[in-house]
Amino acid sequence: MSRYVVRRLLQSIPTFFGITLLAYLLMSLLPGGPLAALYFANPRMTPQDRVALGARLGVNDPPPIQYLRWLLGDDWMRWDSDGDGLSDGAFLIGLDADGDSVPEPPGDRYGVLRGDFGRSFFNNRPVIQVLTERLPATLELSISAFLIGTIGGVVVGVLAALYKGRAFDNASRVLAVIFDSIPAFWLGLILLLLFSVTLDWLPLGDRCRTTLDATCPPVWQRLNYLALPVFVLSVSGVAVLSRFIRASMLEIISNDYIRTARSKGIGEGRVWFFHALRNGLITLATFIGPSITGLLGGAVIIETVFNYQGVGLTIVQAFGQRDYPIVMAVTIYAALATMIGFLISDILYGIVDPRIRF
Secondary structure, three states, X not given: OHHHHHHHHHHHHHHHHHHHHHHHHHHHOOOOXXXXXXXXXXXXXXXXXXXXXXXXXXXXXXXXXXXXXXHHOOOOOOOOOOOXXXXXXXXXXXXXXXXXXXXXXXXXXXXXXXXXXXXXXXXXXXXXXXXXXXXXXXXXXXXHHHHHHHHHHHHHHHXXXXXXXXXXXXXXXXXXXXXXXXXXXXXXXXXXXXXXHHOOOOOOOOOOOOOOOOXXXXXXXXXXXXXXXXXXXXXXXXXXXXXXXXXXXXXXXXXXXXXXXXXXXXXXXXXXXXXXXXXXXXXXXXXHHHHHHHHHHHXXXXXXXXXXXXXXXXXXXXXXXXXXHHHHHHHHHHHHHHXXXXXXXXXXXXXXXXXXXX
């Protein structure tokens, strides 16, 4: 098992670099850019200011240089050997307010490989700091939806197989098709209209009540704010997983070892939940890996609909503002989460079914 994990990790290294190169290439090909967005926000910006701002943001250089600076940093490209505050071989990057030339400062970026995603173009703060502030909101939403979706999917799937052809099975299949086919954003808007506008039972979006200090109470004191977004984010997982668990359980329950267990006088409940369910959980192992990344993608939509102040809403705002450092940081996070998620699924195969040999 350990050799397999190490081999998979080594194989993911070129995949990671390929993802960074492709993502940065696609980002550089987008129309407009951060300078255009900043100029739109401040139309009084002079041409000299745009040149100086572009040099400070590093968007005036050729794309290969920008990619290397983003990946490896620029301290190795621009360093100050004599301590005069200017990088060796400095060139002019613009003019100040008095019309004097502004030389290039030494490099102070350390690159993605060293944990530095740069500074946000619009917030002028480290990207890690911006995302870390919003990460707890996304984690509480995604983890809650993941647990409810996984546990609910397994329970509904097992019960649907146990009561095959009965009312519970038929109802669960119909509801699974309905909730799996409804777009998440549409379902969220309908639930807001029903429970928040019409009935006034639940708050109309946000993460908690707005206060002067901009802090939220603990989760158990604001479950009413979590109810709708968690339901919308988890219901599709319950629908999909329950169908696969049901099909897997019905296939397993007809195997020879299940008939042998029944012939030995083992109770029906023990046969279903101790003998059949263990092999049926292989299906669950298949879904856990992609779910890690899928929850992040779902959180983008749900957080936008419910104005939930998390990483997903930050991503949408960053795309609209062409805030490349934040967009690229989230892209790298999603790539790593995907590779780790599929690795976890492969490891769970061996744990659930010892017959599997890598």
